[in-house]
Amino acid sequence: MYLKFALDIVLLIAALAFIIGLRQQSSPDTARRGNLISGLGMGLAIIAVLFGPLQGAVNNYGWIAGGLIAGSIIGYYAAIKVKMTAMPQFVSLFNGFGGACAVLLGTIELYRASAGITSPGVGELLIICFTLLFGSVAFTGSMLAYAKLDGIVNDAKITLPRHQLINTFLLILTCAISIYISAVEGDISLLFVGTFLVISLIYGFSFVAPIGGADMPVVISLLNSFTGLTSAAAGLIYGSQIMLLGGILVGAAGTILTVMMCNAMNRSLLNVIIGGFGSTAKSGAAAAGSQGPIKEISLPDAAILLYYSKSVVIVPGYGLAVAQAQKDCRELDEQLEENGVSVKYAIHPVAGRMPGHMNVLLAEADVPYPKLLDLDESNPVFPQTDVVIVVGANDVVNPAAQTEPGSPIYGMPVLEVWKAKHVIVMKRGMSKGYAGVENPLFFHERSKMLFGDAKETMQKLVKEVKAL
Amino acid sequence: MYLKFALDIVLLIAALAFIIGLRQQSSPDTARRGNLISGLGMGLAIIAVLFGPLQGAVNNYGWIAGGLIAGSIIGYYAAIKVKMTAMPQFVSLFNGFGGACAVLLGTIELYRASAGITSPGVGELLIICFTLLFGSVAFTGSMLAYAKLDGIVNDAKITLPRHQLINTFLLILTCAISIYISAVEGDISLLFVGTFLVISLIYGFSFVAPIGGADMPVVISLLNSFTGLTSAAAGLIYGSQIMLLGGILVGAAGTILTVMMCNAMNRSLLNVIIGGFGSTAKSGAAAAGSQGPIKEISLPDAAILLYYSKSVVIVPGYGLAVAQAQKDCRELDEQLEENGVSVKYAIHPVAGRMPGHMNVLLAEADVPYPKLLDLDESNPVFPQTDVVIVVGANDVVNPAAQTEPGSPIYGMPVLEVWKAKHVIVMKRGMSKGYAGVENPLFFHERSKMLFGDAKETMQKLVKEVKAL
Amino acid sequence: MEVFVQFYETNQLLIWLLFFTVILGFEVISKVPTVLHTPLMSGANAISGIVVLGAILLLRQSEPDDYLTLIVGTLGAVLAMINVVGGYAVTDRMFEMFKKKKQR
Amino acid sequence: MEVFVQFYETNQLLIWLLFFTVILGFEVISKVPTVLHTPLMSGANAISGIVVLGAILLLRQSEPDDYLTLIVGTLGAVLAMINVVGGYAVTDRMFEMFKKKKQR
Amino acid sequence: MILGFLKETHDRRVAIVPQMVPKFQSLKCDILLEFGAGESSGYPDASYGDAIKTASRNDVIAHSDLISCINKPDESLLNAIPSGKHMISSFESYMDDQIVGVLRQRGIHAFSMDMIPRTTLAQTMDVLSSMASIAGYKAVIKAADHLVKYFPMMITAAGSIKPARILIIGAGVAGLQAVATARRLGAIVEVFDTRSAVKQEVQSLGARFVEVEGAKEDAAAGGYAVQQSEEYLRRQRELIQEKARAAHVIITTAQVRGKKAPMIIPKETVEHMQPGSVIVDIASSTGGNCELTKDKQTIVHHGVTIIGDSDLADTMPQDASFLYCNNLLNFLKLVVKDGSISPDKENEIIKSAWITM
Amino acid sequence: MILGFLKETHDRRVAIVPQMVPKFQSLKCDILLEFGAGESSGYPDASYGDAIKTASRNDVIAHSDLISCINKPDESLLNAIPSGKHMISSFESYMDDQIVGVLRQRGIHAFSMDMIPRTTLAQTMDVLSSMASIAGYKAVIKAADHLVKYFPMMITAAGSIKPARILIIGAGVAGLQAVATARRLGAIVEVFDTRSAVKQEVQSLGARFVEVEGAKEDAAAGGYAVQQSEEYLRRQRELIQEKARAAHVIITTAQVRGKKAPMIIPKETVEHMQPGSVIVDIASSTGGNCELTKDKQTIVHHGVTIIGDSDLADTMPQDASFLYCNNLLNFLKLVVKDGSISPDKENEIIKSAWITM
């Protein structure tokens, strides 16, 4: 009895750990600790459920241990090995596995019911069907999301005409089957179970198929909340309060997170789900032209990149002047300096539209003279620089001046920003500079574009950095 | 049975209403709605409890109705009639009444137990004693807080030497009595109940007595969370889940709010409770000298005042230059303008230390010329101005130049800022200006001081305004 | 110890609920801007008037001739109701100042 | 209808708990800065691996010779455990980037 | 009462500007203006309108009760003024201990604008401040005009130009205004003064204050600097010598009321400066802060241009006249009551300014 | 190979500055400098060190392979140069259609710095830009020096001064620099130009662009302005007439390459301006944008000071020389290979600049 009490307390602690862990993860300073707390909660929950008194327990600890250990090892190594840039797709992959587990549970329970091993009531059957259905969507949906993010699958190839109609039909169909199964109290054939499973899996795939690659993070978050809900449902099946609450918690948190991600992109969730390919991805791609793909960076990512770097060099150009963003630029500078980032300005001799244009602007923004580097001082600095922010400059950071003998600016000394670890290019679109030549910098592997009016972007960036 | 179900649902809704209501109250835009929701929750809870099935219910609806109606009328009129400025003390007063109700409940239950009408267990008796004790502290403590805020009671008069020792003693004593009562299972005399009641009430009074007038808001918040806890305890006594949860909710919220209020003042809660008179009040008072009391304004209040005004005039002086606060000043300006507040600058001809000193600074901060008013333009504007912010100016806003023929600056035209509805004076302390004369403006009924370096204060103010 | 265990087992869900409520109480408040401290305190204070339910329950259960209880209970109801109604009304007046600005 | 009422009455506290949990889920996330969206999603994802408990419970209750259940259950445990361990590990790596800066 | 305004002989300013005429008239004064007095400030006689009369110099002197001229009247003018007249000018009585005697002897009632106390209250009539402010501004403009290089930093395709380094000596009104103007133009500004109180004032304009420790302070001197010790001056000169080699422009404004201006920049220092540099010496009229300064002259020594000019306000006559006119009007309000001259002898400002009282 | 630098006759600049000498030497050139060529820029002969030789004018001409002078050589100089020599200068061949013939005839191989294309690539040798930039800056300084009032706004005890209103006509390099400088000094700046493309450039400096609709655009003109229609000019003149009455300073920089500068400010407009105002006409050498402009002269008309000076760079000789020297060096890198003169005939810049090719 004391054991049960102790394990009950452990479960309460686990539940609180989930909540507090998630809470701490929503603030940068405590985020890592939050993850640890949440992980500890999970460990406690597993232990409590492993050893808790259970009616009709046969235990089968061998099988369980085998499963848990195998899963842990695989999961751990996958997580350790994955490249930083591939993390989002791995989250999706992991989430899909969670969903797959729910599918298995739902299927076996349904099988048991159909085989007469168990005889669940209407409510329980509904819950089992829910588990299976949502688990399936989470499973195949996540897998497809993974494939899309990883570039294995091309968006356009897997979208059928009138895809939303098909999806709606599939949704109604699965719901109808669920209700039918519950209504007949599980008196169904094994084949029927199989059919339901297959349709559910197809629906999951089809659900994600029309959604654009750029919207994948939102979708993953949504599928994640599905996994949460399906876990909660499984908790009901197995009478586990912690599963129920943990699942509900993730379901709720995931939902609100999905909505917030949509908001951050200025889109509605519905728009993401039915709208097909993300519009942001389109604009960039359309303008990219022949020189290969460009990579965009989101404001938050840019903020993180800057915040956690040691040295930043700002390269102002005519665009800074047009946007009159000098003061905001200075604010970013101050914000970063406050956090121990060294910030300099690299001034190209012909940046702007008159000699000394940048000097005038930066003087207006009260940038101290020692922070300004001229061409000769800047170029040796770039290789030691973590991040270069190119603010509305174009010709003066054009590597074609060194690499393309045919270029009208070939031979002009330019700022070799591409030698820095990262380059963030702020401009409104892909238009050319004064000299009217293409700029390969924008397609360089180290550069990421941050589109928008320099002033607005700067202001938003300052806000993001402040939030860190 | 359906009634019970319906009322149970109503109670659930009420509980959610409290949570959501509180949540919405913590953001300015939804705050008022939040209060309404929370109020509706309260209404629902009362109805549900009034008509819910209850074991051994005699109902006595007449008495109940009488009490509720009388209380409502008194509460409503008190709230309507109270002056804006007196609101904090009224919150304290109301809170005291809630505490008083808990005291009554605790006393009667204790009386019943001592009289043998009921025979509660150890746990229940502990809870009853808790109700009585915390209710008492909330009751008499709030009353004293009210009296202090209203100026009825003078701090120094009611503080005994070694007051904290006495308080600790009282705390231990009351706890000991509580434990004794529980241990003997309520087998006590009526006199003993009365003694416990009296000691508890005295303790509440004594608890608040040494705390300074400036710290009253914190204390009220603390006492408020006591009332919440005592309500929760009463909920246990009467087996009401909604009371329990509502009380706990307020208890938790009140506690965290108390801590946050302390943080905002850069003090610890312990420091507030035992530290005696607030140190901020002291510094101001000490410097005030002969000319009567000065009034300080807190940053948040200043921010609200500015945000909700129509027209603001900034009067810069030498202090602005010393602090180099011109850019922050401009940011406040922009922040306010964005919210539809008209902002102008009134430049006194001799402000600063050289002709045109303010012009140089404001030009540096890019304040457009049309926003600058000179002396002749400014003075007619002040009577129509909601708030004047005097930033490090002194001599140039000294009313003595008009009112005190003996003053060395008598006859000099000054900016008549005191004709505006509110004046906020930002400076570091009470020191005099260049001319070395006292400034009666600081003691003027319409002015409030905001002490601190102009740059820092401005930055904080901008932050507060942005949060609105 | 046994008592505790028993108590926990019978009230398990209630205890979970309490914990969750405490966290909710913290969470719900934790990001309030300083400007709202005072009105929020007032709003929380109004809720703490929920002790009025105790008075109501006391009254409903009291014998109609137990005047002591009736009077004490009614007095409690009056006081707590002042807290409730007065609290909400004052809070509302405070928040009135925060009416959303048109320009935003 | 009766079923509902009965269900509610028996599970009253659990239902309250569910509601509170949903609100907590919302609250706990609602103020997260945009920069944390992705790692937070990953963190929540790890928790959703709690479905592993279902697999454990299934396995513990299954007959030792019911190989279908055992295999399916174990497979489920493997998959869910990948989700749990992989999820936490990836999240940790993401948050590693946010190590608190010394200067602050 | 008739108020007469003379044309200045060596100055482009005029003590009355057209837009202020109504305000003078509201003091119940008639105004008599010497022909062409405002011409060089951009105010031809016609611009004054019909409200005032113009006349020849002699007529103005003969018919006015109160005669205004901006600069210290020379002997011939003093001789021309009949006894019993009132006169407002800057008589520089703190420099010239004869003048009061001369005026008294000639029976002229003299108000000296430069003797108005430098208090907050008297700011509206403080011509020293308003003119010094112009001088500070103009000194920088002149320096920029004469300097062989840019003031601001410029990173251009034809090379990077470093900002000019400017040393300002004496941070009174003129010095501070010079600081502000030079900073506006993007120069790196350093400031010297003996009064450490101005350190904060200098910093309040965003410039650097260079300290020589051990300055004597005298709060009783009413804000004016006191003469400093030899030791102090030596240490200061050393530090300046050092700084001067690095400076492209030096603007000196150091003055000690009633004394010869301190000599701060010796010939040797100038010879160590880079050719093409500029020194503007605003203190030239009282001897100059630079050993080589020649008052009212621009000389070039070892490639360094040295401009000695204490009357820079004169080079910006329109605004200077406007400001002077305002100062004068505000002072006259103390002197003229109801159309007649009746200064309040108890008034602190009158007591200081009425030098023949 | 010997590179010879002549002393300018009517100009304070010099084409080589001491700190750049090593860079020239790394082109394997020996340098011959005319006595005292750098004197007036602040570079006495001694400052160049031992690395270069100084000589008389005739010796420089006789011994150098490549002769540099900044300004267009006058006839006597051309006559003195032996056939077969190379020369770098600004020959103004776009104005003077004779000069190329004369040079060819005399057998002089001439590179004209003012013919270097105005492309991004050629910016490092674009003397027109670097000198125009100085001119724009200096024009504002000169205007501030001559103006009878303050540039910035001043609210003082002696009255409130409104900021000066400045009209800048032509927003090329000089115009833009003038905008920046005037804004620094606190003036209210308005700008006119016929090319609407510069509108954004003007705004990028925080000034107001005043538009006259209907300007002709010619993208093919390589950035230079095209001659505008009569109708356009009339409407523009009207608007300017209006604005000019309000302006305290007008700085005109409008030029049309190879043509007489457009006349934008007629006499009548000047006469409507406030006395004491200032016009600085940078376009004076090609006729000026103001009807009354006299090149290289400062005149006063109806109280308005009109400064006609296209060679303002000359008044800031040190930085001007430094910038010119950089431009020259960068250009020489195209001309001199391994110590001998061998310009790449395919290079676009050489093709434009080598006017006798």
Ligand SMILES: NC(=O)c1ccc[n+]([C@@H]2O[C@H](COP(=O)([O-])OP(=O)(O)OC[C@H]3O[C@@H](n4cnc5c(N)ncnc54)[C@H](OP(=O)(O)O)[C@@H]3O)[C@@H](O)[C@H]2O)c1
């Ligand atoms: N310094 C001089 O004296 C002078 C004089 C004349 C010409 N130039 C020439 O001008 C060029 C200067 O190079 P640069 O790199 O400074 O400028 P640039 O090459 O002209 O490029 C400026 C870039 O800024 C972007 N931009 C414009 N407005 C923006 C806004 N509001 N927010 C964000 N981005 C904005 C534009 O791209 P989007 O439209 O896509 O945003 C554009 O590509 C050189 O070619 C130089 O030769 C210089």
Ligand SMILES: NC(=O)c1ccc[n+]([C@@H]2O[C@H](COP(=O)([O-])OP(=O)(O)OC[C@H]3O[C@@H](n4cnc5c(N)ncnc54)[C@H](OP(=O)(O)O)[C@@H]3O)[C@@H](O)[C@H]2O)c1
């Ligand atoms: N305009 C001129 O040409 C000129 C020249 C010389 C003298 N003056 C005289 O200077 C005075 C100017 O009047 P004013 O009102 O501008 O200034 P003021 O009367 O000298 O007062 C300035 C006030 O600013 C406060 N202060 C200083 N540093 C501060 C900081 N970092 N943050 C916040 N507050 C700060 C000081 O109070 P705390 O220390 O308590 O903070 C002081 O009382 C007049 O008397 C005028 O006559 C003017």
Ligand SMILES: NC(=O)c1ccc[n+]([C@@H]2O[C@H](COP(=O)([O-])OP(=O)(O)OC[C@H]3O[C@@H](n4cnc5c(N)ncnc54)[C@H](O)[C@@H]3O)[C@@H](O)[C@H]2O)c1
């Ligand atoms: N009350 C007011 O509003 C007001 C207005 C204007 C001026 N004032 C005061 O009047 C006083 C005089 O002002 P001013 O501009 O006529 O000053 P000034 O022309 O007499 O002197 C200029 C400056 O030179 C400095 N100086 C003197 N000897 C020096 C030396 N050896 N080395 C370096 N610096 C030296 C002085 O300290 C002074 O700051 C100041 O105190 C000023 O604050 C007051």
Ligand SMILES: NC(=O)c1ccc[n+]([C@@H]2O[C@H](COP(=O)([O-])OP(=O)(O)OC[C@H]3O[C@@H](n4cnc5c(N)ncnc54)[C@H](O)[C@@H]3O)[C@@H](O)[C@H]2O)c1
């Ligand atoms: N690529 C580069 O980095 C670079 C550098 C410097 C200059 N440039 C370009 O070279 C070109 C010439 O520059 P510049 O400074 O020598 O110009 P400029 O001196 O030839 O002309 C000055 C300005 O006067 C304007 N103008 C002509 N007629 C006018 C009229 N009637 N009214 C009003 N304005 C009139 C022109 O539009 C021009 O803006 C510009 O296009 C400039 O952008 C390019």
